[in-house]
Amino acid sequence: PGPAPRRSARPRRGPASGGAATAADRRRRRLVVGLVVVGIYAALAVVAYLPVLPLDNGHVPAAKLNDSVSVAWFLDWVATAIRHGHDPLVSGYMEHPVGVNLAVNQSMPLAGVLGAPVSWLLGPFAAFNLWLRLAFVASAGSMYLALRRLGARAPTAFLGGLLYGFSPFVVGHELISPNFSFAAVPPLLLVVLDDLVRADRWSARRDGLVLGGLVVAQLYLNPELLADCIVAMGAAVLVVVVRRARRDGLPRLVRLGAGVAWAVPVVAVLGAPFAWAYLAGPQRPSGPVVPLHYLVVFRTDLAGLVVPGINQRLGPPGLIALGTSYTGYAINETGVYLGIPLLVLVAYLVVRLRRDRLAVLSALVAGIGLLLSLGPSLVVDNHDTGIWLPWSLFLHVPVLQSAEAIRFVLLTYLGIAVLFTLGLEDLARAAARRFGGRRFGGRRRAPGRISLATITIAGLAAVSLVPLVPRWPYASESTAIPPYFTSRAVRAIPAGAVALTYPYAQPGQV
Numbered sequence: 001p002g003p004a005p006r007r008s009a010r011p012r013r014g015p016a017s018g019g020a021a022t023a024a025d026r027r028r029r030r031l032v033v034g035l036v037v038v039g040i041y042a043a044l045a046v047v048a049y050l051p052v053l054p055l056d057n058g059h060v061p062a063a064k065l066n067d068s069v070s071v072a073w074f075l076d077w078v079a080t081a082i083r084h085g086h087d088p089l090v091s092g093y094m095e096h097p098v099g100v101n102l103a104v105n106q107s108m109p110l111a112g113v114l115g116a117p118v119s120w121l122l123g124p125f126a127a128f129n130l131w132l133r134l135a136f137v138a139s140a141g142s143m144y145l146a147l148r149r150l151g152a153r154a155p156t157a158f159l160g161g162l163l164y165g166f167s168p169f170v171v172g173h174e175l176i177s178p179n180f181s182f183a184a185v186p187p188l189l190l191v192v193l194d195d196l197v198r199a200d201r202w203s204a205r206r207d208g209l210v211l212g213g214l215v216v217a218q219l220y221l222n223p224e225l226l227a228d229c230i231v232a233m234g235a236a237v238l239v240v241v242v243r244r245a246r247r248d249g250l251p252r253l254v255r256l257g258a259g260v261a262w263a264v265p266v267v268a269v270l271g272a273p274f275a276w277a278y279l280a281g282p283q284r285p286s287g288p289v290v291p292l293h294y295l296v297v298f299r300t301d302l303a304g305l306v307v308p309g310i311n312q313r314l315g316p317p318g319l320i321a322l323g324t325s326y327t328g329y330a331i332n333e334t335g336v337y338l339g340i341p342l343l344v345l346v347a348y349l350v351v352r353l354r355r356d357r358l359a360v361l362s363a364l365v366a367g368i369g370l371l372l373s374l375g376p377s378l379v380v381d382n383h384d385t386g387i388w389l390p391w392s393l394f395l396h397v398p399v400l401q402s403a404e405a406i407r408f409v410l411l412t413y414l415g416i417a418v419l420f421t422l423g424l425e426d427l428a429r430a431a432a433r434r435f436g437g438r439r440f441g442g443r444r445r446a447p448g449r450i451s452l453a454t455i456t457i458a459g460l461a462a463v464s465l466v467p468l469v470p471r472w473p474y475a476s477e478s479t480a481i482p483p484y485f486t487s488r489a490v491r492a493i494p495a496g497a498v499a500l501t502y503p504y505a506q507p508g509q510v
Contacts, residue, residue, distance in 0.1 A: 078112025140165020208262025299375025
């Protein structure tokens with residue numbers, strides 16, 4: 001059977017006499033369920049780092065201490081800049097006297113602003129550790145809200161949030177920093193773009209203004225991820241519009257254009273400071289931020305989709321070592337694993353839901369993200385086949401030429417999470433139509449017994465998601481802050497003076 005129509009995201013009105021109370025009850029239940037879901041995500045995020053707690057100022061993940069310390073410094077610099085009236089995007093406190101342009105680094109200025117109170121009260125590493133946990137919660141919670149907005153029920157939306165927010169990609173980057181693991185904006189971008197493609201949801205002005213706000217938020221969190229989203233989602237939306245051109249493509253294209261037009265001034269005004277610092281500010285690099293020969297290593301090995309890496313709990317040691325080698329043993333980038341069960345299920349759902357517009361859009365986002373993550377040429381099991389791939393087109397495009405191709409995999413997980421949720425909803429409805437109220441075993445379902453629809457969801461979710469179980473808890477390491485810097489003696493340095501610390505910061509020893 002073809003896919004059944006999805007349940008509307010808008011609540012049905014009750015009888016005139018009790019409609020208001022019923023709607024209020026539904027909203028209250030929905031809020032309570034949402035809080036429970038977010039609480040579960042938060043509990044998992046805390047467990048991932050035990051025994052280190054979210055506000056610990058003395059420990060960080062041990063995977064790549066230099067990167068973690070650098071990101072913690074970036075976050076704390078914003079708090080320092082706010083307190084003393086400095087420029088948050090350009091600093092002379094690093095690489096003095098030349099200074100450093102933080103817009104072209106992974107500085108996350110928006111996160112620094114929001115986390116400033118924690119930095120002031122508890123220290124830089126407390127803010128850093130808090131953002132690591134929030135990255136899990138915000139990414140998974142954002143996907144849950146997006147799926148509920150798209151009409152999914154709470155159980156399936158919870159699973160979709162779990163798949164996206166705790167995916168191997170996010171788990172890998174949580175070993176070092178929240179720059180890419182804090183991925184709360186992309187699901188909301190997809191929802192807004194879906195609204196713009198539809199002709200029956202809100203106004204183009206409202207969607208456009210929301211789109212502009214989301215773009216600005218992601219710009220100040222991570223411009224590389226924003227560029228990835230623009231490329232993958234933009235291409236997917238255009239394909240959907242063109243695909244429906246014979247029916248109503250022109251009105252949809254006009255509505256999409258109107259929404260983008262409303263978003264442009266928001267981005268232009270609010271994003272101007274960051275754009276100036278990135279493109280014209282002091283100490284900006286000319287050409288790629290990172291040499292291209294270094295970046296080309298970070299691409300998806302096609303075999304990595306089915307071979308687990310070091311961040312997965314399940315798998316033979318030899319196979320895990322092989323999967324980790326696909327990214328040059330950069331364990332934070334070992335996040336492309338999907339597993340055979342999930343790949344088979346997704347392939348089936350693509351065929352089953354091929355007439356569903358949202359499913360097609362999600363599949364396109366996932367497919368385009370995967371294609372671009374493969375890099376300039378196809379690599380299979382550490383063997384470069386030399387087959388040309390579209391990423392080669394971006395090797396000399398500003399911003400994108402400084403991006404790592406492998407990080408497009410986040411968009412693959414985004415599309416798969418939506419498709420996975422839509423598919424579970426559709427299969428559950430099909431099971432309910434086929435078996436009615438019967439429970440497992442063939443008899444009618446008694447009150448309180450589990451239905452076959454529920455068993456369908458639970459079984460498929462377990463088979464698909466269990467191979468992705470992460471290797472937790474993360475190992476931690478002491479920040480070893482020299483006691484001088486936390487003592488009164490540091491106040492002996494005159495205001496405005498320059499202090500040279502030892503050992504001197506150099507590559508490999510921040």
